[in-house]
Amino acid sequence: MVASLLTARGLNKQFRSGNQPVSVFRNLSLQLDRGESLALTGRSGSGKSTLLNILCGLEQPDTGSVQVLDEVFEGNNTDRQTEARWANLRRQQIGVVFQEANLMPALSLLDNVRLRAGLAGQNEDDCRDWLERLRIGELAGRFPDQVSGGQRQRAALAMVFAMNPALILADEPTGSLDRHTAEDVTGQLFDLQSRHGCGLILATHDAELATRCSHHLDLGHLPET
Amino acid sequence: MTVFSALLSHYRRHPLQLLALALMIVLATMLWTGVSHLTDHARASLAQSERAIAGQQQLVREDGQALSVQDFAYLRRQGLCVMPWLEVQRPPPEGRVIGVDPFASACFGTEAPGQAGVDALNGTPFLDIAEAKAMVRQGSDGALSLLVPVDVEADAVPADYRLKDFSMGPATGELGESFLLNLDALGVLVLLITALLVRSVYQLGLVQRRESFALLGRFGVPAARVQVLLLIEMVVLTSVCVIPGIWLGRLLAEMLGGSFGQVLESLFDAPLYAVGGDGFVLPALVMVTVVLLACFADRWLLRRLPWISGRQSVLWFGVPALGLGLAMVAWPFTLGWLYVGIALVFVAVGLLTPRVLSFVAQWRAEGAGAITLWQRRELAVLFRRLALPVVALQFAVAMVLAIQALVTTFEDTFERWLGQRLEAEFYVEVPEQSAAADGVRYLAGLSGLGDWHLVQRGKTHVVPEMAGDDAATSVEVDLFSISPIGPLVTGWTLLDATPDAWEKLAAGQGVMVNEQLARRQGYQPGDPIGFVLGEQTLALPVVGVYADYGRPDGEILVAGKILPETFNTRFQSLSLNPGTLAMAEIEQGLATVWNIDQLTVRDNGSIRSLASGVFDQTFLITRAITVLTLVLAGTSLLVMGWVFFTTRARYYRLLFVWGLSRREAAGQLRWLAMCLTGAVAVAALPLGVWLTWTLVSRINPLAFGWSLPMAVYPGFWLEMLVLCLVIGLAIAVLMRRQLGAGVAAPVVANVSGGGER
Ligand SMILES: Nc1ncnc2c1ncn2[C@@H]1O[C@H](COP(=O)(O)OP(=O)(O)OP(=O)(O)O)[C@@H](O)[C@H]1O
Ligand SMILES: [Mg+2]
Numbered sequence: 001m002v003a004s005l006l007t008a009r010g011l012n013k014q015f016r017s018g019n020q021p022v023s024v025f026r027n028l029s030l031q032l033d034r035g036e037s038l039a040l041t042g043r044s045g046s047g048k049s050t051l052l053n054i055l056c057g058l059e060q061p062d063t064g065s066v067q068v069l070d071e072v073f074e075g076n077n078t079d080r081q082t083e084a085r086w087a088n089l090r091r092q093q094i095g096v097v098f099q100e101a102n103l104m105p106a107l108s109l110l111d112n113v114r115l116r117a118g119l120a121g122q123n124e125d126d127c128r129d130w131l132e133r134l135r136i137g138e139l140a141g142r143f144p145d146q147v148s149g150g151q152r153q154r155a156a157l158a159m160v161f162a163m164n165p166a167l168i169l170a171d172e173p174t175g176s177l178d179r180h181t182a183e184d185v186t187g188q189l190f191d192l193q194s195r196h197g198c199g200l201i202l203a204t205h206d207a208e209l210a211t212r213c214s215h216h217l218d219l220g221h222l223p224e225t
Numbered sequence: 226m227t228v229f230s231a232l233l234s235h236y237r238r239h240p241l242q243l244l245a246l247a248l249m250i251v252l253a254t255m256l257w258t259g260v261s262h263l264t265d266h267a268r269a270s271l272a273q274s275e276r277a278i279a280g281q282q283q284l285v286r287e288d289g290q291a292l293s294v295q296d297f298a299y300l301r302r303q304g305l306c307v308m309p310w311l312e313v314q315r316p317p318p319e320g321r322v323i324g325v326d327p328f329a330s331a332c333f334g335t336e337a338p339g340q341a342g343v344d345a346l347n348g349t350p351f352l353d354i355a356e357a358k359a360m361v362r363q364g365s366d367g368a369l370s371l372l373v374p375v376d377v378e379a380d381a382v383p384a385d386y387r388l389k390d391f392s393m394g395p396a397t398g399e400l401g402e403s404f405l406l407n408l409d410a411l412g413v414l415v416l417l418i419t420a421l422l423v424r425s426v427y428q429l430g431l432v433q434r435r436e437s438f439a440l441l442g443r444f445g446v447p448a449a450r451v452q453v454l455l456l457i458e459m460v461v462l463t464s465v466c467v468i469p470g471i472w473l474g475r476l477l478a479e480m481l482g483g484s485f486g487q488v489l490e491s492l493f494d495a496p497l498y499a500v501g502g503d504g505f506v507l508p509a510l511v512m513v514t515v516v517l518l519a520c521f522a523d524r525w526l527l528r529r530l531p532w533i534s535g536r537q538s539v540l541w542f543g544v545p546a547l548g549l550g551l552a553m554v555a556w557p558f559t560l561g562w563l564y565v566g567i568a569l570v571f572v573a574v575g576l577l578t579p580r581v582l583s584f585v586a587q588w589r590a591e592g593a594g595a596i597t598l599w600q601r602r603e604l605a606v607l608f609r610r611l612a613l614p615v616v617a618l619q620f621a622v623a624m625v626l627a628i629q630a631l632v633t634t635f636e637d638t639f640e641r642w643l644g645q646r647l648e649a650e651f652y653v654e655v656p657e658q659s660a661a662a663d664g665v666r667y668l669a670g671l672s673g674l675g676d677w678h679l680v681q682r683g684k685t686h687v688v689p690e691m692a693g694d695d696a697a698t699s700v701e702v703d704l705f706s707i708s709p710i711g712p713l714v715t716g717w718t719l720l721d722a723t724p725d726a727w728e729k730l731a732a733g734q735g736v737m738v739n740e741q742l743a744r745r746q747g748y749q750p751g752d753p754i755g756f757v758l759g760e761q762t763l764a765l766p767v768v769g770v771y772a773d774y775g776r777p778d779g780e781i782l783v784a785g786k787i788l789p790e791t792f793n794t795r796f797q798s799l800s801l802n803p804g805t806l807a808m809a810e811i812e813q814g815l816a817t818v819w820n821i822d823q824l825t826v827r828d829n830g831s832i833r834s835l836a837s838g839v840f841d842q843t844f845l846i847t848r849a850i851t852v853l854t855l856v857l858a859g860t861s862l863l864v865m866g867w868v869f870f871t872t873r874a875r876y877y878r879l880l881f882v883w884g885l886s887r888r889e890a891a892g893q894l895r896w897l898a899m900c901l902t903g904a905v906a907v908a909a910l911p912l913g914v915w916l917t918w919t920l921v922s923r924i925n926p927l928a929f930g931w932s933l934p935m936a937v938y939p940g941f942w943l944e945m946l947v948l949c950l951v952i953g954l955a956i957a958v959l960m961r962r963q964l965g966a967g968v969a970a971p972v973v974a975n976v977s978g979g980g981e982r
Contacts, residue, residue, distance in 0.1 A: 084886050090884040091883065101875050104599055104602075106603045114595040
């Protein structure tokens with residue numbers, strides 16, 4: 001059996017609020033293959049970000065297993081070796097885009113892309129091309145605080161693509177952009193994703209955007225106490 | 226809700242910030258009050274002790290016999306105002322005490338030496354003569370002197386007695402004054418550093434309140450109104466905080482003051498009188514002013530001189546100011562000029578350091594790998610964003626370096642000065658003028674005696690232009706004569722000399738002058754110097770310049786053989802090493818030759834050990850003050866660094882998101898933090914060395930006419946570097962905990978700050 005790109009089985013996650021355990025999700029499973037995209041929707045606080053964090057090892061589930069490529073992670077495990085395996089995946093295979101603050105403020109857009117590509121072991125020479133492709137080539141030398149929010153998010157996408165990932169996790173990447181810019185940015189995201197054949201999980205509040213993904217998972221409800 | 230309470234609500238939500246600000250003001254006040262209190266204290270007691278010692282005279286017996294109670298009774302009966310002064314030498318560690326009779330001293334009026342001390346000091350070192358007598362009975366050595374007021378003339382003295390100058394030990398007054406001057410400089414620096422620290426904490430708070438100010442603006446509150454309210458807020462806060470600060474400062478001064486008093490006491494052979502409690506008003510006013518200036522002066526300045534906010538203007542102002550300041554210090558005209566120069570240098574360095582460090586951090590970083598580039602850029606941001614605490618720590622480290630060098634130099638200098646003066650193991654006072662020759666003859670005939678010489682002191686006139694014997698244009702200086710010139714003096718380190726200086730001096734073909742005289746009159750080796758000896762005027766070349774620390778007067782050193790018979794010798798003594806002989810034997814011999822039953826003999830070893838003890842304690846105090854400043858500056862950089870790192874935590878977490886392991890990410894932070902503080906130490910080094918140089922080679926010569934030797938202590942530099950690195954490590958450790966908690970927490974859209982570059 002050929003392993004899928006990403007499989008999650010029986011994930012459980014609880015937070016404590018005060019003394020009360022709050023269950024964010026129970027027994028959640030999902031699967032994603034290369035070239036596929038998955039939209040995560042749900043109300044604010046329904047656990048989208050938490051799930052994405054678990055899928056890239058930034059947070060640990062209470063129970064359940066996650067498999068990415070040929071790495072398998074079981075339950076809540078924070079030992080050094082597990083951490084190193086996750087770090088390695090994030091470095092080379094999983095690109096993460098947040099709603100904001102994806103760039104180092106002290107580096108120009110180009111240097112940010114170079115840094116990300118360099119960490120992933122990719123050729124740093126192609127970085128300018130990525131900025132060109134995302135139509136911010138002329139801003140390469142500017143610093144994050146010298147460009148607009150939409151331009152910053154495009155730079156963030158350039159960084160992700162420059163690392164040539166197998167999986168992209170995007171947490172409301174266009175959440176703080178106006179509708180027009182948001183469509184532009186997500187258009188490019190889908191475009192490049194399908195061209196490179198990587199997996200994409202997109203957390204979003206935008207129902208229309210969700211329909212453009214090949215799969216849709218609604219976390220829907222707020223967590224239960 | 227009023228605007229004011231809206232403003233204050235910030236502190237209700239962030240009580241720690243208020244606490245930090247209050248704490249900073251309290252600590253700053255404490256530090257400054259402590260230092261200035263100590264200095265005031267020291268200055269007052271110095272003045273008093275000088276009054277107590279200066280210009281006293283005593284009566285001695287013509288026959289050279291020791292004075293006794295019978296003498297006292299006889300003189301009193303003659304209607305003379307005499308005061309008994311019983312010096313008791315107790316075995317260490319108690320040291321010397323002085324018994325005085327408060328009743329007998331009544332006729333001295335307020336001028337009575339030691340008078341005020343009897344009650345105030347609770348027995349140290351002045352005590353009631355009855356107690357001193359009891360000590361003598363218990364076996365301590367005691368020597369009785371009888372003091373008379375300075376206005377007593379020689380013809381009022383009964384036959385069999387004569388007047389003689391009275392002084393206690395070596396007069397180190399100027400060395401002490403110079404030390405105090407440097408303590409003053411320390412006080413000013415402390416004030417500057419504390420101002421920087423208060424400002425940095427205040428600024429940090431302002432940045433975090435920016436949003437609420439904007440909100441108030443949107444609600445229609447004019448910005449000027451907010452400014453006034455902020456000013457009131459600070460005035461109230463400072464006024465509240467300085468009170469405990471001053472109180473704590475006093476406490477600090479008292480704690481340190483005990484040992485400080487002992488230092489001065491043993492240094493000047495004078496007690497540290499208690500200084501009455503000073504008012505709270507002046508220090509409080511100073512502190513409030515400093516805090517307000519630190520927090521608001523720039524606003525005022527910006528409004529008047531808008532150009533100073535430009536990025537370039539720091540350079541435009543800083544670089545010329547630095548050059549000008551350095552030049553003013555290098556070629557100072559007056560002390561005031563010098564201080565202005567120093568202030569300029571500090572301001573310029575404070576402005577330039579963050580820029581320069583930031584520039585160096587990213588210099589030629591382009592070619593490096595992406596991660597190195599990030600490190601260096603990030604470091605550059607840190608230097609700029611943490612400019613205030615960085616500069617405060619830089620100043621503090623520089624100050625500690627300078628003070629350490631200064632204190633060590635003082636100790637060293639004092640040792641050397643004592644070494645010059647106390648080369649022999651003992652010195653014996655020659656009881657009267659005519660007795661010197663007998664003493665010399667006796668010593669010359671002793672076999673087995675170590676090195677010895679006769680010291681004769683008097684006054685002479687230097688004739689600057691050698692234009693005849695015109696005494697009106699001449700300068701009075703001390704004459705110091707030694708015979709024979711031997712190993713006891715030829716080991717002195719000379720500041721400047723011609724070849725074979727000692728030989729020429731011994732042969733009477735030249736003289737040496739002390740540094741003070743050389744500086745004042747511009748003498749250099751080889752220059753002829755004209756001076757008056759008795760009836761004749763001599764012209765001899767200067768063959769050497771020797772350091773003569775801590776004395777105000779010029780001095781000429783000559784070989785005893787050129788002194789004419791008619792020279793008016795004011796003081797004579799024999800310095801000697803007993804060699805294979807017993808000192809008691811020599812004393813016995815001299816007493817017989819001179820036909821007296823008690824010699825005045827000083828054991829130079831004990832004086833020397835006393836003096837070294839003094840500086841050990843001085844060390845302790847100055848160290849305590851400087852270390853406190855350092856701790857304050859270090860803590861402030863720690864807190865500010867941590868707070869700033871926290872605002873940037875979400876960016877540092879990116880490292881983690883991008884696949885660095887927790888350890889690697891923490892390593893990056895450690896590198897950043899330690900580079901930050903390490904660079905501060907490195908930047909402080911030149912400033913510290915320069916400050917030391919300024920203190921010893923500029924301030925001292927200008928103020929006192931003699932310089933201290935400049936010394937550097939690289940071992941101590943290393944200590945400072947390590948200390949700074951430890952501070953950096955502490956920031957990194959705090960940060961690591963911050964990163965560990967809730968990795969990659971979702972980003973809030975409206976966070977202000979943290980994204981600076
Ligand atoms: N560190 C934490 N400690 C306690 N509770 C947490 C923590 N992180 C998240 N939660 C809770 O878990 C739930 C899911 O949070 P999550 O951030 O995943 O929601 P989300 O779906 O991403 O919301 P949004 O659309 O607003 O971003 C929320 O109710 C949140 O309060
Ligand atoms: Mg979320």
